[in-house]
Amino acid sequence: MTISLHNIPEFAVLGHPNEGKSSVVSTLTEDDQIRVSQIPGETTVSRTYTVEIDGKKIIRFVDTPGFQAPRQTLAWFREYAGDPEKILDQFIATFHQDPFFADECELMEPVARGAGIIYVVNGSRPVRDDDIAEMEILRLTGRPRMAIINSKQMEKDYTKEWKQEFRKYFNSIRVFNSNTADFRERIRMLESLKSIDQEWEESISKVIRAFRGEWKKRNRLACAYITLGLEKSLGFFVSEKLSTRADPVQVREKLNLSFQKGIRGVEKEMFAQIKSLFKHNLYDYPLPDYSMLQHDLFSKQTWELLGLNKKQLAAAGAVVGGTMGVVVDAAAGGLTFGVFTALGGLLGAGSALMGGKKIAQKTQPGIKLGGDRFQVGPNENPQFLYVLMDRVLIYYAHIINRAHGRRDMEDPRGNKKSIRSKMGISAGLSTGQRNVCARFFKSVSGRSVIKGKKAVPEFALLVESLLDKIANEEI
Secondary structure (H helix, E strand, C coil), X not given: CCCCHHHCCEEEEEECCCCCHHHHHHHHHCCCCCCCCCCCCCCCCCEEEEEEECCEEEEEEEECCCCCCHHHHHHXXXXXXXXXXHHHHHHHHHHCCCHHHXXXXXXXXXXXXXXXXXXXXXXXXXXXXXXXXHHHHHHHHCCCEEEEEECCCCCCXXXXXXXXXXXXXXXXXXXXXXXXXXXXXXXXXXXXXXXXXXXXXXXXXXXXXXHHHHHHHHHHHHHHHHHHHHHHHHCCCEXXXXXXXXXXXXXXXXXXXXXXXXXXXXXXXXXXXXXXXXXCCCCCCCCCCCXXXXXXXXXXXXXXXXXXXXXXXXXXHHHHCCXXXXXXXXXXXXXXXXXXXXXXXXHCHHHHCCCHHHHHHCCCCCEEEECCEEEECCCCCHHHHHHHHHHHHHHHHHHHCCCCCCCCCXXXXXXXXXXXXXXXXXXXXXXXXXXXXHHHHHHHCCCCCCCCCCHHHHHHHHHHHHHHHHHCXXX
């Protein structure tokens, strides 16, 4: 697909100060580094943000200053008696050196050179006289235009009132919350932009196809990162020489901590890759307070709320080839998960999740005395895969549903009871899907004598299907 650089759709985002214009641009362009401020009038110079996919420029949005003198500007527009197509050029030529109309000239320039109009208002406040003046100015420009009701706060909702006024002045109207809009909502916005002028349909359609193609590519890459990260985790181990004067208990504890740190590092790397892939570039992206990911990977809460249930885990253990009694005990929760927190990386979850007496009576798989070396890992518990997989899928859901224009850290939808934030997706897998996971676990953790060639690509296809499912569901 080729989009001519001379035919890139361009839209000027206009409105009154502090209505959320910069936030809308940030979300539409997936650029979370655009300055968004609660102080009115922070944007004084128009800034152009071009969206590129595979090195090709496909669409531009211009973040403009807010109207400062709409009624005076409208008075001039109404008195203008020249060529209607030159009204913007004439206004700019007349007032470009007049400080009183500086912001108006600045915001009119992209429209004068042919940009479409996206007019943004805050739907939580009522319509004012200045708003009517701004809408009439934009109508008199004769440019294709859409109105957006940006519901930044919803203590009060004047959406109905805004829509009644907008129908008099605009080709298209859309409610678009820049704090919650995800990929699907951005696509719906672009679909609406197609309708503001028939001449724009083809170019906007190309943009939509490019966005959708980019999203599929990102999901394929996310799938690759996740599959590789899980493979690393399941094969991960640490070891250390055991001298004659070393305390075996201290060595085991040290290696246990080192093992857990290593696994956390692999998980952190997966998270960073996903975050970068979906263009969340802020240095620190805090997770929502309600997120399951607020618990440590090796905490009791994590292992109680993520992964498979007792019956599913027993079936998974049968496929892997583990001891049924041990695998059933692994789903018991409670104290057994506390044992894993302390000993899991050291003993291997198979024995660590047994009761204390069983641990004392059994050989400790996962600890390998290779001559004078102590080895911890790889983890032998099938549940380990499902917990890791659930956590990375939860993180993926957080990332793809976080609008780039958001600067607050609370969940704007107030969704403190989201199912996906409280438990993982693995418990909902079909028997066939769990068998795919079990074969992957068996292959990459070294439990299979002959490594299955199909196990990894088969698992990767499953992960990609789960990513697509999450992306296409209402989170």
